[in-house]
Amino acid sequence: MNIENKIHELGYTLSTPPKPLAAYIPTVRIGNLVFTAGQLPFENGNLKYTGKVPEEISEEEAIKAAEICALNCLSVIKAEIGDLDKVKRIVKLTVFVNSSSSYVKHPKIANGASEFLVKLFGDIGKHARSAVGVSSLPLNAPVEIEMIVEV
Amino acid sequence: MNIENKIHELGYTLSTPPKPLAAYIPTVRIGNLVFTAGQLPFENGNLKYTGKVPEEISEEEAIKAAEICALNCLSVIKAEIGDLDKVKRIVKLTVFVNSSSSYVKHPKIANGASEFLVKLFGDIGKHARSAVGVSSLPLNAPVEIEMIVEV
Amino acid sequence: MNIENKIHELGYTLSTPPKPLAAYIPTVRIGNLVFTAGQLPFENGNLKYTGKVPEEISEEEAIKAAEICALNCLSVIKAEIGDLDKVKRIVKLTVFVNSSSSYVKHPKIANGASEFLVKLFGDIGKHARSAVGVSSLPLNAPVEIEMIVEV
Numbered sequence: 001m002n003i004e005n006k007i008h009e010l011g012y013t014l015s016t017p018p019k020p021l022a023a024y025i026p027t028v029r030i031g032n033l034v035f036t037a038g039q040l041p042f043e044n045g046n047l048k049y050t051g052k053v054p055e056e057i058s059e060e061e062a063i064k065a066a067e068i069c070a071l072n073c074l075s076v077i078k079a080e081i082g083d084l085d086k087v088k089r090i091v092k093l094t095v096f097v098n099s100s101s102s103y104v105k106h107p108k109i110a111n112g113a114s115e116f117l118v119k120l121f122g123d124i125g126k127h128a129r130s131a132v133g134v135s136s137l138p139l140n141a142p143v144e145i146e147m148i149v150e151v
Numbered sequence: 152m153n154i155e156n157k158i159h160e161l162g163y164t165l166s167t168p169p170k171p172l173a174a175y176i177p178t179v180r181i182g183n184l185v186f187t188a189g190q191l192p193f194e195n196g197n198l199k200y201t202g203k204v205p206e207e208i209s210e211e212e213a214i215k216a217a218e219i220c221a222l223n224c225l226s227v228i229k230a231e232i233g234d235l236d237k238v239k240r241i242v243k244l245t246v247f248v249n250s251s252s253s254y255v256k257h258p259k260i261a262n263g264a265s266e267f268l269v270k271l272f273g274d275i276g277k278h279a280r281s282a283v284g285v286s287s288l289p290l291n292a293p294v295e296i297e298m299i300v301e302v
Numbered sequence: 303m304n305i306e307n308k309i310h311e312l313g314y315t316l317s318t319p320p321k322p323l324a325a326y327i328p329t330v331r332i333g334n335l336v337f338t339a340g341q342l343p344f345e346n347g348n349l350k351y352t353g354k355v356p357e358e359i360s361e362e363e364a365i366k367a368a369e370i371c372a373l374n375c376l377s378v379i380k381a382e383i384g385d386l387d388k389v390k391r392i393v394k395l396t397v398f399v400n401s402s403s404s405y406v407k408h409p410k411i412a413n414g415a416s417e418f419l420v421k422l423f424g425d426i427g428k429h430a431r432s433a434v435g436v437s438s439l440p441l442n443a444p445v446e447i448e449m450i451v452e453v
Binding site: 032033089091092093099100101102103104105106107108110111114115118126127128129130131132133134135148150 | 322323324325326327328329330332333337338339340354396398400403436437438439440441442446448
């Protein structure tokens with residue numbers, strides 16, 4: 001349980017996986033790849049952050065939101081594979097940032113997720129990533145993140 | 152031909168796969184995975200729905216548009232693998248909703264696709280999914296959906 | 303080195319892979335698949351094009367930007383696999399076009415990348431593709447492209 005211990009050291013707890021908002025499931029495993037559904041910054045069943053970056057929510061808060069999205073990806077992956085120590089590689093993140101049309105610092109927000117994963121997993125936490133700005137997200141979440149991992 | 156029969160029972164017909172709008176192809180199969188190109192709500196060669204949700208097109212119509220996008224994903228998958236009964240698992244949908252910047256109910260629209268797939272495929276139709284709002288889509292389509300399936 | 307020769311014939315040089323803007327890496331290889339991070343139209347370390355299509359940058363320039371994004375995907379793939387002639391198939395592109403909310407010709411822009419790849423790779427360059435409009439991109443780039451290839 002190394003990874004879960006590190007999650008605790010970083011001040012977080014893997015909670016019950018956030019329930020999908022709709023008719024889909026949180027993860028699908030095909031062979032050695034696990035695909036997650038897009039995760040929002042839910043904490044204990046509540047959306048912890050909302051709003052567009054940077055008008056309605058600060059960059060600092062959006063970075064924390066990205067961190068929680070990554071944590072929630074790990075929660076649903078744990079539910080799929082039983083133990084996060086079975087993760088061999090974080091393969092890919094897609095980070096959708098709910099932002100105004102003039103915003104240009106999406107990588108800064110996405111780093112909230114990327115740096116969190118590298119703290120937890122070290123070299124195997126290093127991943128390919130796309131970060132883009134979108135005009136709106138479900139429930140007005142500031143960030144939505146999907147992940148592919150190898151197990 | 153179980154799946155095709157169910158498609159008919161739901162009132163649809165698998166038509167000739169929509170032609171790509173450009174220099175790409177509708178599907179690529181690598182091993183046991185088929186990746187589709189993003190599909191728009193074309194029906195018999197015409198884009199059946201257009202407009203941004205919810206100002207230019209109602210949620211009810213956008214839900215139907217999502218259903219047709221999913222149907223079109225199945226059309227191009229059938230052209231790749233010959234028979235939809237060979238689908239072992241719907242793995243992942245990415246649902247892009249053409250919506251105004253204040254829209255927050257993207258999962259409701261994406262459910263048009265997700266529920267349709269579960270009606271057709273049952274448990275193996277349950278998939279991971281991301282649904283995001285985008286500021287514009289090709290031809291002003293209300294929804295664009297891409298799919299990964301295991302065969 | 304057939305592919306690199308063709309890249310030169312088309313007037314381009316594979317430069318040093320663009321450095322990621324943040325805490326992630328340019329590629330991850332899992333088995334026979336290579337996933338790239340989203341690439342921007344950097345050339346020799348500078349973002350060659352910026353702005354939203356079509357107000358701030360013309361379609362013609364955005365098409366060239368898409369071409370350079372595809373070139374940069376190839377640069378990072380070469381760094382991962384050593385020789386682009388090892389590419390067996392271009393599997394999938396996701397093309398994010400930084401565009402105004404009324405823009406509808408995203409496929410035209412994305413063709414800059416798709417046609418370039420088919421010129422280089424012929425039939426194995428034919429790929430599945432999604433092209434969507436987004437409200438903003440990192441550094442106000444006009445296009446961001448991510449790629450999956452089989453090696």
